[in-house]
Amino acid sequence: MLTADLRIEADSPEQAAASARSLVAGVNGLIAGEQTTRVPVTAKRDGKSATAEPSGGAGDAEWSTSTTLTLKVPPGQFDKVLDGLSALGTVTARNRGATDITDQVVDVASRVETQRRSVERVRDLLAKATSLGEIVSLESELTKRESDLEALLKRQESLSAQSDLSTITLRVDPRPAPAAPAKAKESDDDGFGDSVLGALKAGWHGLVVTVEVLLVVVAAVLPFGLLAFALWFLHRRLGRPLARVVAAWRTTRAAAAAKVEADPVYRWGPVPAARPAAQPAAAPSAAPAASAAPAPPSEPPSASKSPGVEPEDD
Secondary structure, three states, rough: EEEEEEEEEEEEEEEHHHHHHHHHHOOEEEEEEEEEEEEEEEEEEOOOOOOOOOOOOOOOOEEEEEEEEEEEEEEHHHHHHHHHHOOOOOEEEEEEEEEEEEHHHHHHHHHHHHHHHHHHHHHHHHHHOOOHHHHHHHHHHHHHHHHHHHHHHHHHHHHHHHOOOOEEEEEEOOOOOOOOOOOOOOOOHHHHHHHHHHHHHHHHHHHHHHHHHHHHHHHHHHHHHHHHHHHHHHHHHHHHHHHHHHHHHHHHHHHHHHHHHHHHHHOOOOOOOOOOOOOOOOOOOOOOHHHOOOOOOOOHHHOOOOOOOOOOOO
């Protein structure tokens, strides 16, 4: 039995796998197995393969498929099919071998014949059995031996198919993406121009960053500034009238306090009348003593004499 393992790289693994199926069908072969997996595309860098990071969904160009096919072909068409599959892409691995299964075929055939004779003997014993116990025991043994015979027959069919068809295991991988071309060596003028351009870009970037920082600071301080402006506006509109009211109140209070201090009656109520004070004694004067003597008592009007009239005698 001929066997081969082939691994190729193709730009379109799906198209290469379809071509392989058509090639096998053209030689009356068959597809014994197929497995397809989704893999990321790789890129060669510095002579090595590096896996590209996928950036999108299932339809992204950075994703592809890898297909593994198990092909069965007639031994006479083995070399033709193997060469045709190798032409579908770049061959990365190819192994070919042959396995002799003659001994296995002969051994299985002998075991099949022995098992068939065993089954026939049990059937003969079952036909001659008379008791129920013997019948039950023989039927159980017959069922077991028939099962073993069926397994051997399947094994024989498999070996026969292997001897009639050769097996080729084909794996189709996506071709790595081409490496980015190396940049040409720049001249001194280009280097100077790039340096100036880089400096301008760096300066512009610094300006943008500075403006962004200032905008962030303004945005952070703006609420406090609005609050301070509102307080200043209220002070301008309400501060002066309020100050005048307070000044008037203070003036009224000061005037009332001054009036209380100046008018005890207003402060403590009416004051009771004071007794008249005793007159001080007059100091002795230097007048003559005669003036100090008491005046003689005046005569009564009746004893007074009118001028020119004499008094009468008693």
